[in-house]
Structure formats: structure tokens, C-alpha cells
Amino acid sequence: MAIAAAIFVAGCGGGGGGGNDSGGSSPAPSSPAPQGTVTLTPKGPVTASATAGEPLAAVLEGSWQGNNLPAGSAVHLKVNDPTGTFANPAVQPAPAGGTFRYDLTPRNLVLSGDHAGQLEITACRDAGCVQTWGPAVRVDFRITISTLGEWETLNRDATHASFVPTSFDPTALRMVWEWDAPEVAGALERYIGRPTTANGSLVVVSGGTTSDGSQRNTMFAFNEYDGSPLWSRAVPNGVSAVAPASNGVLAYLVTLGSDTLINAYDGKTGAAAFNYAQATQRLATVLAPTHDRGQLFFFAGANGEELHAADARTGARLWASPRTLLQSTTPTLDSGHLYYQAGNEIASIDRRNGAYVGSIWDMDSDGAILPGSTTIALGSRNNLIARTYHPARGQRLSSFDIASRTKQWITSDRYGSFYAVGNGAVYATRSGPAYATIDALDEATARILWTWTAPVADNQTRTLNNVVATRNMVFVSTEDAATGHSLLWAIDAKTGQTAWRQEEGGYIVMSGNRTLYVVSRRGTTMDHVRAFRTP
Numbered sequence: 112m113a114i115a116a117a118i119f120v121a122g123c124g125g126g127g128g129g130g131n132d133s134g135g136s137s138p139a140p141s142s143p144a145p146q147g148t149v150t151l152t153p154k155g156p157v158t159a160s161a162t163a164g165e166p167l168a169a170v171l172e173g174s175w176q177g178n179n180l181p182a183g184s185a186v187h188l189k190v191n192d193p194t195g196t197f198a199n200p201a202v203q204p205a206p207a208g209g210t211f212r213y214d215l216t217p218r219n220l221v222l223s224g225d226h227a228g229q230l231e232i233t234a235c236r237d238a239g240c241v242q243t244w245g246p247a248v249r250v251d252f253r254i255t256i257s258t259l260g261e262w263e264t265l266n267r268d269a270t271h272a273s274f275v276p277t278s279f280d281p282t283a284l285r286m287v288w289e290w291d292a293p294e295v296a297g298a299l300e301r302y303i304g305r306p307t308t309a310n311g312s313l314v315v316v317s318g319g320t321t322s323d324g325s326q327r328n329t330m331f332a333f334n335e336y337d338g339s340p341l342w343s344r345a346v347p348n349g350v351s352a353v354a355p356a357s358n359g360v361l362a363y364l365v366t367l368g369s370d371t372l373i374n375a376y377d378g379k380t381g382a383a384a385f386n387y388a389q390a391t392q393r394l395a396t397v398l399a400p401t402h403d404r405g406q407l408f409f410f411a412g413a414n415g416e417e418l419h420a421a422d423a424r425t426g427a428r429l430w431a432s433p434r435t436l437l438q439s440t441t442p443t444l445d446s447g448h449l450y451y452q453a454g455n456e457i458a459s460i461d462r463r464n465g466a467y468v469g470s471i472w473d474m475d476s477d478g479a480i481l482p483g484s485t486t487i488a489l490g491s492r493n494n495l496i497a498r499t500y501h502p503a504r505g506q507r508l509s510s511f512d513i514a515s516r517t518k519q520w521i522t523s524d525r526y527g528s529f530y531a532v533g534n535g536a537v538y539a540t541r542s543g544p545a546y547a548t549i550d551a552l553d554e555a556t557a558r559i560l561w562t563w564t565a566p567v568a569d570n571q572t573r574t575l576n577n578v579v580a581t582r583n584m585v586f587v588s589t590e591d592a593a594t595g596h597s598l599l600w601a602i603d604a605k606t607g608q609t610a611w612r613q614e615e616g617g618y619i620v621m622s623g624n625r626t627l628y629v630v631s632r633r634g635t636t637m638d639h640v641r642a643f644r645t646p
Contacts, residue, residue: 147244148178149186149234155250157215157230162257163223164277164625164645169197169215169254171230175205186244187235194228196221196254202240220336220644222311222624223258227251258623261308264356266529266577267620269403269444271486274533275621278583281601281611283645284627288338292638295319295327302636305354307362307399308622309378311335314362315630315640316352328352330364332381335626338642342381344374349393356399358423359623363400363407368393372411373400375426385426391415396437398484401444408442408449408462410434418442418451418465432465434458439484443495445513450487452497454478457487457511471516473509477501488532490554494519496532508539510557520557524550531580534604536560538585540574547571547589549578551607561607565589571598576618580604586627588616599629615641 153173161167177186186205190213192198197215205211231247233240259277266273292301298319306315313335318328328346333339346352346366353365361384364374372389376382389411391397400409402423411419415437420429436453442460443450448468449460455476459468481500488496490510499509505525512519530539537552547565552558565571571589575597579586585604590597599619601611617631627643 147180147184148176149180149244150176150178151188151232151234151248152176153230153232153248153250155252157250157252158254159252160255160257162277163259163623164279167217167221167254167256169252171213171215171232171250172211173232173250174210175234176209177205185236187238187240189231189233189235189240191231191233191247192218192228192252193231194226195219196226196228196252197230202235202238204238205234220624221254221256222335223256224310225253225255227253258310258359259621259625261310261357261359261623262620263307263358263402264399265305265354265441265484266486266488267579269401269408269442270489270532271401271441271443272488272490272533273529273531273577273579275579275581275625276533277581277625279581279625279645281584284611284613284643285646287336287626287642287644289639289641290333290338291633292317293329297321298327300635301638303630303638303640304352305399305618306620306628306630306640307355307357308335308620308626308628309357309362310359310623312341312362312378313622313626313628313640313642314355314357314378316346316355316364318346318352325349326351330355330362330376332362332376332378335622335624335642341379342376344376344381351393353397354399356402358402358405358407361423365397365399365409367391367395367397372397373407373409373421373426384424387421387426387428389419396439398439398441401441403444403462406462408444410441418449418460420462420465430465432460432467436480438480440486443487443489445489448513450489450495452481452485452487454480457495457497459513459516469516471495471511471513471518473497473499473511473518475499475501475504475507475509475518475521482506483528485528488530488537490532491535492554494554496530496537496554498526498528505542508537508552508557510554519555522552522557526550527574527578529577531578531585533580534582536580536604538578538580538587538604540578540587545572547574547587549574549585549587549602551585551604563602563607563609565598565600569598570594570596575616579619579621581621584610586619588619588629590616595632597631613643615639 159169234244236242332341351367373387375384396415457471525542527540551560575588597616599616
């Protein structure tokens with residue numbers, strides 16, 4: 112609602128009492144002191160919307176009018192945001208013509224979500240606003256920041272494409288905070304697992320391994336803006352903890368070797384939401400769950416031999432079904448089906464009830480369980496990008512058409528386990544060259560679009576961990592295998608040219624608010640996290 116306010120300044124008029132005297136007429140009344148009125152009429156409410164990390168354009172407009180102002184008086188306008196959402200513009204003379212306009216800019220990072228408050232506009236008598244023409248006039252503001260989607264699970268989300276739909280200048284990235292894994296009494300080493308992000312929070316599991324192989328872990332949550340601790344939850348000694356997941360609001364702690372498989376906590380407050388009961392062995396083949404459209408999909412059972420679905424907010428079980436082979440993976444989903452890899456088979460499951468629908472067969476695979484952890488990436492062409500492994504030919508990438516359940520292509524070169532899919536390309540680290548190498552492959556044909564190789568002078572002999580792609584950049588880490596010296600790179604997604612380089616590579620994730628996190632190794636394992644953000 113637009114708010115109009117009239118602000119008055121008036122002098123008191125003098126007057127004499129009295130009647131007639133014997134010799135003259137009554138004295139004339141004194142003139143009243145000059146009066147002044149300033150009326151401010153802002154247009155409101157002020158509204159704006161943007162995607163996280165993108166420029167926010169909010170405009171405050173209105174009109175002002177001065178009446179019967181004393182000669183030589185001035186009118187200045189002051190705008191103030193008591194909530195601190197917007198930076199306060201400088202006090203300035205009221206513009207001629209009776210209208211005003213302010214382009215408002217955020218004071219600091221505005222996290223995704225809905226934000227509301229009031230702006231104050233004050234008519235001042237001087238540039239310092241020491242004296243005013245009256246109280247401030249208020250107008251509502253409402254802004255909405257859309258999230259890019261949080262880094263919910265292994266390789267980001269239910270597509271496992273490691274793709275974040277945003278563009279930015281990596282040279283503007285600045286480290287805003289960092290954190291070291293705390294020491295753990297009696298542990299031989301300390302570590303930080305693969306992180307997840309909730310709205311405004313980074314969530315990690317950190318701990319140490321003791322001489323008998325048992326773990327002592329704690330789940331930590333940090334404020335995304337400044338790294339301040341939000342909450343922590345200790346894991347019982349001897350219970351194994353899996354890298355966490357989220358649905359953007361709740362954080363999910365997966366524990367093995369106990370009667371509770373998933374513990375859900377509010378990502379900001381740490382308040383317990385639910386526990387998912389399931390007895391498991393400590394070495395069960397279970398990774399972080401995959402969230403999609405209000406539901407969680409994950410492997411369960413004593414050893415990970417079952418596939419479960421549950422409500423992501425309450426933990427209520429929706430269905431359970433058996434799975435074949437115990438690949439270290441987490442499901443991939445589209446609107447109708449769930450997919451997971453088992454040897455030379457990609458199983459297709461009805462996401463509504465867990466019923467087996469069919470298989471996509473990979474005849475180039477020897478059928479054994481793939482080495483290490485992996486996920487299938489959902490492509491942009493109704494296709495799946497997956498690893499194909501054969502001992503004689505190594506590990507290659509293949510694309511499968513979902514509708515026909517047939518293979519579209521397989522690469523001739525060998526590639527790493529974690530790749531990104533976006534912009535019509537597959538960005539994958541190539542195995543074999545003497546120096547760290549990444550290829551951009553055409554998603555439709557597997558033709559190599561460009562190849563990037565770490566400069567010889569840097570002696571980066573291999574790639575590290577995962578690949579993250581955005582609309583204009585590809586992030587990858589490299590390492591000198593002999594010395595452990597590592598680097599973090601941003602590569603132009605279209606040209607394959609180096610755009611940015613930073614010391615200490617590692618495991619990379621990006622939040623829905625465009626904070627780039629890198630978990631790097633300063634000891635024998637990944638034990639240090641840094642947060643980067645553009646101003």
C-alpha cells in the first residue's frame with residue numbers, strides 16, 4: 112500500500128489580550144509564524160525477484176511536495192532499511208520536479224527465499240539529517256530469491272549431472288571463510304567427507320579413524336555466509352557415518368552399524384525431524400540418499416541389498432524392493448522411473464511402487480561390479496550417461512537411450528568416475544595422459560569438442576575427485592602425484608581455455624546461493640574446507 116504522510120512544522124502565533132483604553136484603538140494582532148509542509152508519497156510495495164547470485168534490481172520511487180516552506184529552507188531525502196537487506200543510499204537533495212527514484216542494491220549476500228520488511232524515507236532540513244521535517248514515512252518491500260538448487264547428494268541432485276545452471280566470472284571469486292577438521296582423540300587421521308548444502312548452510316561429517324578401524328564422527332553445520340557454527344551432532348562411537356545428503360531444508364545423516372539408517376535434522380537449527388529405522392552392517396553398500404520431488408530414494412537392508420523410498424519430510428516408508436548386485440551408488444531419477452547400475456545392467460524401476468520395469472544392457476561391460484563409487488547421469492536427450500568397465504579395455508563412458516533401451520555410443524578413451532553433463536556436453540577427466548587432462552564430449556555423438564591439459568610447468572600429473580560444470584565454466588582439480596601439490600581450475604565451457612587458477616584443489620560442490628566449496632587435503636586425507644564467493 113502506498114503511504115502518504117504530511118509532515119508539518121508550524122510556529123506559534125503571538126496574541127495580546129485586552130480591551131480598550133481611554134485614548135486609542137485596540138492593537139493589531141501579530142502575524143503568524145511561517146508554516147511549512149512536506150508530503151512524501153512512496154509507491155509501494157517495493158518488489159523484486161532474482162535467482163541466487165544474479166543481480167537484484169529493486170527500485171524505490173515516489174513523489175514529494177513542499178508547501179509554505181520558509182524562505183531559504185532546504186529539503187533532503189534520507190532512505191534507510193532497518194532490516195539491513197539493502198544498502199542505504201546517500202542523503203541527497205530532494206530532486207526538482209517533485210519525484211524521487213532510488214536503485215536499491217543488497218548490502219550483503221541475500222540468501223534464497225522470501226524476504227520482507229519496510230523502508231523508511233525521511234524529509235530532512237539539512238544534508239546530515241540532523242533536523243527533520245517530521246517522522247519517517249514507511250513503505251513495505253518484498254523480494255524473492257530463487258535457489259539454483261542445493262548440492263543435495265553425490266554429484267549434486269537426482270540427475271547426478273554435477274551441473275549448476277548459472278554463469279559468473281570466476282576471477283571475481285574470493286575466499287570468504289575456511290575451516291579445519293577438529294582433532295579426534297585417539298584417531299590416527301582426521302577427515303571431512305563429501306559435503307551437502309541446505310538453504311544457507313554447509314553440512315559435513317568430520318571425524319577420525321582409530322587404530323582398530325572404528326570411526327568417531329560428528330555432523331557439523333555452518334552458516335553459509337560467514338562460516339559460523341550452527342549446530343553439531345555426535346555419532347555414537349563405532350558407528351560408521353556416510354557422507355550426508357539434503358532436500359534443501361533437512362540434512363540427512365546416514366549411519367551404518369546401527370538400528371537407524373537415516374537421521375534427519377533441520378539444516379539451520381539442527382532440530383531432529385525423524386529417524387528412519389533400519390538395521391545395517393557397518394560395511395553395508397549404502398551411499399547418501401537421492402532426493403526428488405519430496406521423496407527420498409536409497410539402498411537399505413542389512414548389507415544394502417534393498418531399494419527403499421520414503422517421504423523426505425517425515426521419513427514414512429513408501430515402498431521397499433530387492434536390488435541386484437551391491438554397486439556403491441545411489442539412484443538416478445526422472446519423472447517416472449528410477450535407475451541404478453548393476454554390472455552390465457542398468458535397472459529401470461517404477462518410482463511410484465518400486466516395481467521392476469526392465470533393463471538396459473551394456474554388452475561392452477564384463478558384468479562385474481564397477482570399481483569404486485559411481486552414479487549414472489541423466490542427460491538432456493532422454494538418455495543416461497554411465498561408466499562401462501572391462502578389465503581388458505579399462506573404464507569408458509557410454510550413452511544409453513532410455514526409450515529404446517539401447518546404447519547410443521561408447522568412448523574409445525578411458526575416463527574417470529565423476530564427470531559432469533550440461534550445455535550439450537559431457538565434461539570428463541581422461542585417464543592415461545602424462546598430465547591431467549579433461550575432455551568436453553558432444554553429448555549426442557561423443558565427439559571430442561575440446562581438450563584441456565594442465566600446463567607442463569605446473570607438473571600436475573593427475574586429476575582429483577569430481578568435475579562441476581556451470582553454463583560457462585567447468586571446475587576441476589589436479590595434483591602432482593609425487594608431491595601432493597594440488598590446484599583448482601576454472602575452464603571455459605565453450606573454448607576449453609583456462610579462466611582461473613587457485614592453490615589447493617579437492618572435492619568441489621556449489622550451493623544454491625552460488626557459494627563454491629572445496630574440501631582439500633592438508634594432511635593425509637581431505638581435512639580442510641574453503642568457501643569462495645563473488646562479491
